[in-house]
Amino acid sequence: MPALVFDCDGVLADTERYGHLPAFNATFEEFGLPVRWSEAEYGEKLLVGGGKERMATMLTPDFLAAAGLPSDPGELAEHLASWHRRKTEIYTGIIAGGSIPPRPGVRRIAEEAADAGWSLAVASTSAEVSVCSVLAHVMGDALAGRFAVFAGDIVPHKKPAPDIYLLAVSELGVSPDDVVVVEDSRNGMLAALDAGLACVVTPSSYTGGEDFTGATLVVSSLGDPQETTRVLDDPLGLDPTPFVRLDHLRTLLTEAAPRPSSRE
Structure with a gap:
């Protein structure tokens, strides 16, 4: 899966x-x-x-x-x-304290993926306790419990090095060709691409001006009925509107070109 x-x-x-x-x-x-x-x-x-x-x-x-x-x-x-x-x-x-709202669509698409039997994970350079607190806040305890968490100092080099994603792929027991990463920064995107993974970018308030050349899809957010997706770069012609759905990610994996890791 x-x-x-x-x-x-x-x-x-x-x-x-x-x-x-x-x-x-x-x-x-x-x-x-x-x-x-x-x-x-x-x-x-x-x-x-x-x-x-x-x-x-x-x-x-x-x-x-x-x-x-x-x-x-x-x-x-x-x-x-x-x-x-x-x-x-x-x-x-x-x-x-609950003052920071989730970004549009992240819980929705995680629920779609969980229902379809996909593996779910978070891969971050932040401390594990910080990541787990955000994950529970955004996803709720039940859905958060479906996630594998890879965070903090568990790899030798942090993003933009691919180490955290190489570890995630290994621990999840999946092929790199079956993984979609969602990132918001160029450093994160480079880490995913260098691990040979497809990368969807949803720029955040700090990263909107960065260069996302190489990303498989760039959108304003994953979107939901209250805040629809704006497509910023769509090289595969997925047209993920009004918001990104799991079917778009399935198509992305099918149509994306092979993504060899530089570590191979």
Whole structure:
């Protein structure tokens, strides 16, 4: 049976702008760190995969001096881990508050796939606890329980490296030709394509201006009756309107050209 694999942040919900960014800034304030990321600055940080990795970009000599932090790598790693744990706690609290709505169509199409016997998964660079909180919020506990979760530091390299998707394909026990990935960013798309997978892109509020050349389909969202899909790039002529259905994904798998992974 085919598999439908979602990225988390920006795909299941617009969590970067309304969840992760305020959680990072609240963490910086709690720890007395002399930094607050603006929305524009955080957009640049999103080019770096992983929350700890984004925090690590701050650790310049000037920042360490201003924050009164040690320069010893081991001590810095402990500080970084502590900040990230607290940031994750704040973030999951934001998600639990229910203020961030799911993106259109993600639950609908996941329900269609589950009913048809497809495997379901999430593959993300975010911490597993963060991913699971978003998954339960968007899908509900029963449907979320049908998902395999691949998240955090379980692979050596984060997106745009293909590692997380190669692991997902292996663990799900499916052929790469039977997998559809839903991503929102160029880094995520490149990871999926390099793993030899078809990729549908639904740009989020931070990624709308990125280059999605190579994606199998680019749409404003998966869509639902309340917010229909706008087609942005449709190289296979699927015409997924008024919204993307499971039949469109089946056709995508049938008609898409072979997608050899660079790791083969």
